[in-house]
């Protein structure tokens with residue numbers, strides 16, 4: 001699609017939206033804003049309002065979901081039992097326990113939304129690029145168990161670019177000779193470990209590594225969507241990363257429909273950006289991203305540099321209204337354990353968690369250090385990312401240049417995750433005011449999610465002393481009920 005065509009598509013979608021409701025997601029995002037997903041003053045509203053989930057068939061396109069007010073949530077979301085979502089939510093994913101227990105009619109377990117909480121897993125690209133093989137993937141899956149990743153909630157083992165080897169005479173995708181027993185056998189192995197398998201493709205003739213890296217067998221799915229989706233389903237694939245690269249944006253909805261038609265719940269992660277001048281974040285993309293995919297990249301590729309992490313954090317910071325159960329902004333995979341300092345790695349993980357970002361490790365799990373393992377498996381930080389409300393946190397205060405206070409409403413009553421983020425070159429004290437969090441100004445308990453310790457009860461505010469340069473203090477703040485006046 002040329003720039004002019006994209007402009008035309010945007011215009012026609014906008015016109016159609018006025019007449020026909022072309023996009024439901026904008027309205028939903030606005031509704032979430034009003035419900036407190038963004039404005040601190042209104043954030044307490046989330047203490048009782050949780051996204052509701054109605055019934056649906058596994059892998060069905062007939063998805064019926066509604067907010068407590070009966071307003072339609074974005075379509076395009078498969079409803080299916082999801083082991084990850086269920087585990088993360090401790091039962092009925094997408095429904096806050098408090099909200100569910102207050103409503104007798106919701107006593108029966110609700111079906112889970114596929115991707116109700118951000119996906120957790122591992123992806124081959126950051127460390128291995130095109131050097132993927134069945135032996136690598138099996139050993140990484142084994143490491144998911146032996147290094148405590150599965151126990152911490154990580155499920156997906158995702159093979160990025162370079163797994164394919166052209167097409168056979170019938171036009172069906174072939175896997176590379178590096179996968180000698182084949183994808184179905186690999187999927188069986190992965191499933192046998194309680195994990196799920198993901199693959200990469202593109203809405204183009206050639207994959208990104210083929211276009212830019214000379215990986216000749218890297219054929220794309222453009223024009224083969226039905227065949228390829230059927231192959232993925234037959235092989236037992238659970239996750240598809242679909243990357244624009246030099247392809248066609250119109251192909252994202254085509255693949256969504258082809259995946260749905262298979263009847264297999266396959267989490268759908270897209271990169272609608274062209275990697276250059278047109279990144280297509282939900283605030284400006286001509287595509288209605290939440291109606292198409294469970295997650296969408298919002299920026300150019302991450303790398304091991306701190307500056308690239310800050311770039312993605314800043315690009316994602318104002319996109320919070322587009323996130324919710326089943327559809328999340330994706331600031332890219334994790335670079336933890338790939339050379340940065342422990343302070344920077346803790347900051348990276350904390351920011352991804354408070355932004356409700358996918359947690360897809362990109363390091364070699366087999367030989368990661370104990371320190372890296374402790375960061376990636378921090379249950380209290382993961383719980384923030386996986387909170388069933390699915391709200392993306394945002395900056396609520398900037399006490400000084402390069403010092404930020406991030407807040408994310410959590411399920412439960414008057415509870416917030418807070419990241420005190422020091423982007424500066426020197427350590428600094430950072431103060432957080434309860435009013436900035438949308439909490440009552442009285443007493444609140446404060447827990448440190450990295451030291452795993454209760455810091456006590458504080459009235460009105462808390463100050464973290466000497467937050468490390470490029471570091472964070474991450475807290476859970478819970479307002480105490482006001483006493484009798």
Ligand code: GLA
Pocket residue numbers: 125160161200207208209243271275301
């Ligand atoms: C693009 C994506 C990366 C990776 C490569 C594979 O650059 O953004 O995440 O998938 O393609 O070629």
